[in-house]
Amino acid sequence: MTDYRKSDWGQFPIRPGDRRRDVWMGRLISLTALGAIAAIVLIFVFIGREALPVITSPDVHQEVTVSQMVSKLEFRPGKPKMYIWQPVSETPKYSLAPLLLGSFKATLVAILFATPFALGAALYSSEFAPRRIRESIKPVIEMLAGIPSVVMGFFALIILASVLQNLTGWKFRLNATNAGIALGIAVIPIIYTIAEEALRAVPRSYREAAQSLGASSWATVRRVVLPAAAPGIFAGVTLGFGRAIGETMIVLMASGNAAIWSLPLTDSIRTMSVTIAAELGEVVNGSPHYHVLFFIGALLFVLTFFVNLLGEWYVGRLRRRLSGSAG
């Protein structure tokens, strides 16, 4: 507690200068608060500014157009056309398809891996766990969330990849599954936190009503708790997806970084985020390649923006549902 006796509260009634200071500080604070809005606008504007030449500049179009970025390209004369990302070569090829597929594969594995564990843990701590265990799950999840992504990338690169290869004998040590699992571990805390909050927000009276009708714990969870908390669970998975698709360091280190169009989850991949991280360092400022990388960044920004909006919408729906009908 602040000891107000030691402060200068004795100076009341307030002096004229205090009023003026109040007005100015109010303005300063309001102005600063716009900083957060300014930040998101500036991100949009400045990434857009560097990405726009891909659509408008004839200089860039000599090397690549938007339609080329989504179509199959001729690799060698006479060979069948393929989706190729090969920006550093005599005829640079900028097909985004392998990168989109790579992002999709890594994210798919991550969500498939993370969701059962995260939901299982959320269900356990909200429905079954004795109090003491429940309270010790939270720090575990917080520690998991606190692991920097470069450390997780290191873990996947050095340890997990070897373990997986020894278990399965896959041809490529670094592949979509390896990156996806590491990504999944990083995403578990997000899904867990939101899902657990949603499950715990379901009023106790719902459960008691179900149990008093003779429902087993399985039936209670399945028919009452899960449906009531469903939007929150969707929100968790959606926000986890948003995090996974933008995550860079884990995938950069653990995925093998091969921009190839292939469907198996045991092949190496390269995602959109990784492409930026791996290539921006060597690129000439203002070159077509540079602008294409910003274009990918803009895509990523817009994509995660909408995914997060969807997640927020689910959270809002959960809140409305539980506050509208709670007894």
Next chain:
Amino acid sequence: MATSGLERKRSFVRRFSPRSWGDLSPLAVVSGFLTACVVAMLVLILWNIVRGGIGSLTWEFLTASPRDGMTKGGIFPAIFGTVFLVLLMTVAVIPVGVATAIYLRHYARPDSRLSRLLRVAVSNLAGVPSIVFGLFGLGFFVQFVGRGIDNLFNGGELAYGQPALIWASLTLAVLTLPVVIVATEEAMRAIPNEYIEASYALGATRWQTIRRVVIPNSMTGILTGGILAVSRGAGEVAPIMFTGAAYFLPHLPSKLNDQFMELGYHVYVLSTQSPDVEQTLPLLYSTVLVLLLLTFALNALAVVARMRFRARMAR
């Protein structure tokens, strides 16, 4: 009170009888197993890193520079760079974050369009991928602001228009802004309304109330936000790759427009670009361990600060 042998036996039986295990329905068992798996993942990661890194974690490792193409020596420049980086970041992010939280709590009407817009902006800022922050830092801070400064004050000579410590830390400040805003606002929400009403009742202006009542009483929350921001910022690599971090530098950074070495980036460099992975591996493990210990210590500090704050507010 002395317990008889029988009673002791009873309590033993009670403790280990199935009833005290709680619900044993299949669902409880399956979800409990999944929870145990999550715990196991954490333990495995930590165990592997500690086991691999503890061996070469010596005083020399923490205080020496890398030698022989980063296969020997220590990581002092990376530690120094990280500390410098997050200090600058904190200086930038705390005032803006706290002012935003104050605005949301004490100036904006809760349902006004502006405050709703602000909340959407904050939550979306938190969801922007870190590599996009890297692009933003390069496009805005380095190319636009930095070049602008050079053109205006240096006659076009390159001083600030290139990746540098100041741009990396400002990029991280934008990235960690939501963390500070959320933590501060949470702390401000916990201040009893009576405090604020009492201040107004004495005739204090809004700014006086904020300065003398709101800020002192949410100090721990602001601190928590700052610590969490530092812990987040210290672990991020993607935003600083193009805005100032360097593979290797012979000198420590001394000016705001110097480049710098950083722990997370050092981990990335050692594990992907090392000429001799076998030889670097022990150092790599130890670097990871240092980074992990740093972020965990900061997080633990934040937890303690938050607990003390809650305990004080409950009184």
